[in-house]
Every structure is written in C-alpha cells, then in structure tokens.
Amino acid sequence: MNFTEKxxxxxxxxxxxxxxxxxxxxxxxxxxxxxxxxxxELDCIAxxxxxxxxxxxxxxxxxxxxxxxVFAGMELQTAEEIHVICxxxxxxxxxxxxxxxxxxxxxxxxxxxxxGNQTCIRPDGTTYEEEQMLSVSSDIPLYGLxxxxxxxxxxxxxxxxxxxxxxxxxxxxxxDKDMGFPLVEVWKDPTLADKAGIPYIQSSDAHxxxxxxxxxxxxxxxxxxxxxxxxxxxxxxxxx
Numbered sequence: 001m002n003f004t005e006k007x008x009x010x011x012x013x014x015x016x017x018x019x020x021x022x023x024x025x026x027x028x029x030x031x032x033x034x035x036x037x038x039x040x041e042l043d044c045i046a047x048x049x050x051x052x053x054x055x056x057x058x059x060x061x062x063x064x065x066x067x068x069x070v071f072a073g074m075e076l077q078t079a080e081e082i083h084v085i086c087x088x089x090x091x092x093x094x095x096x097x098x099x100x101x102x103x104x105x106x107x108x109x110x111x112x113x114x115x116g117n118q119t120c121i122r123p124d125g126t127t128y129e130e131e132q133m134l135s136v137s138s139d140i141p142l143y144g145l146x147x148x149x150x151x152x153x154x155x156x157x158x159x160x161x162x163x164x165x166x167x168x169x170x171x172x173x174x175x176d177k178d179m180g181f182p183l184v185e186v187w188k189d190p191t192l193a194d195k196a197g198i199p200y201i202q203s204s205d206a207h208x209x210x211x212x213x214x215x216x217x218x219x220x221x222x223x224x225x226x227x228x229x230x231x232x233x234x235x236x237x238x239x240x
Contacts, residue, residue: 072095
C-alpha cells in the first residue's frame with residue numbers, strides 16, 4: 001500500500017474461485033485464499049464463485065483483524081453464457097442476490113464424478129456439498145444486468161472480455177456502451193475495452209494456488225483503504 005497525492009494505491013484481485021466452484025481446486029478454501037492474498041501483499045479481494053456466494057462469509061470472517069479487505073461476490077453466468085463478476089459492499093447484499101440467481105438456474109443436481117466438488121465451508125469449519133449444479137447458465141440476460149445488480153447494491157463487471165470462451169468477446173464479438181457496463185475486466189488484451197472507451201480492471205481468475213501466485217497484480221487509487229473507499233474508487237473508475 002502506497003500513499004499518493006490523490007489517495008492510497010491499493011493492489012487488488014476481484015476474481016477468485018474457491019472450492020465451492022466445481023472447477024476450483026479443493027485446496028482453495030476461503031482461509032487459504034485469504035492467507036495467499038496476504039502473502040501476495042494484496043489490499044483487497046473478492047471471492048467470486050460460479051453463480052453462488054456461499055463461501056464469502058467464511059472468507060470475510062477469517063480476514064477480520066488482518067490487513068485485507070474481502071468483498072462478497074460471485075461470477076454470474078448469463079443466459080448468453082457470458083461470465084460477469086458481481087461484487088457487493090456487504091455479505092447481506094450478496095446473499096440476497098444469490099437467492100435471486102438460484103431461482104434463475106435450471107434445477108440440475110451436480111454430479112461430482114464429472115464436474116467436481118462444490119464444497120461450502122461455514123465459518124465454524126463445518127462443510128457441506130452444494131447440490132445445485134453451478135457450472136450452468138442462468139436465465140438472466142446480459143442486457144439489463146448492470147441495473148439489476150445495482151438494485152442489490154452491487155457492481156456488475158463483465159469478466160475476461162478478451163478470452164475465447166464465456167466472454168463478451170467470444171460470444172458477441174463486440175463491446176459497446178449500450179450494454180450498460182461502465183467497467184469491464186480484461187484478461188490480457190484491452191483492445192475491446194479501448195475501442196469502446198470503457199475502463200477496465202485485471203484480476204487473476206484463480207482456480208488454484210499456482211494461478212493465484214503466478215498472476216501479475218494491478219492497483220488503483222482510492223481515497224482510503226476501507227470497503228466504502230474501495231467501492232467508491234471502482235465507481236469512479238467507471239465514471240472516468
């Protein structure tokens with residue numbers, strides 16, 4: 001964390017999967033994620049499992065008293081099979097949105113043999129397997145998603161728009177402001193964002209420990225290192 005004339009420089013990772021995502025490694029417990037973020041000297045992170053926020057409370061609780069701010073979130077899969085990061089200022093906002101998303105998912109039971117574990121870890125350390133299959137599309141469309149997430153107090157950020165799957169670039173081929181997203185995430189190539197004149201962030205999309213540590217991390221300027229300060233900074237990125 002560095003102080004500048006405009007505020008404080010904060011390093012972030014707003015796209016991390018835990019063992020609750022079927023494609024996430026079993027070693028990616030909420031506690032391990034927090035410990036890794038601290039080891040990487042990150043200032044703030046968001047836990048963004050596929051279509052669910054179930055492990056966020058445990059990560060938030062484990063980070064209490066540590067020099068790390070953890071936001072609750074999820075990576076929503078839209079009806080068009082596009083991934084969108086949804087970040088919320090508080091756990092209650094995330095869980096309320098999770099209930100909305102669960103009602104929009106097809107009723108399919110996860111098959112661990114083919115799709116992997118979906119392990120939820122409670123703050124007391126007990127675990128259970130989420131039965132609803134999470135690696136599916138909701139019936140929530142991309143257009144109109146930003147105001148929907150905003151109505152729950154959150155931010156909706158299209159994920160890895162330059163990747164070859166589950167992205168705006170791969171599915172639609174274009175990015176424009178009519179989609180309603182004032183901020184996007186890129187993996188490596190910001191061309192689509194630059195052409196549309198939309199600011200972007202870059203995160204790890206880590207599904208395992210190695211990916212978490214291999215990724216180069218990025219920073220932004222906030223007025224202060226606090227949940228409100230960080231959320232305001234992300235909104236200011238959107239406004240610029």
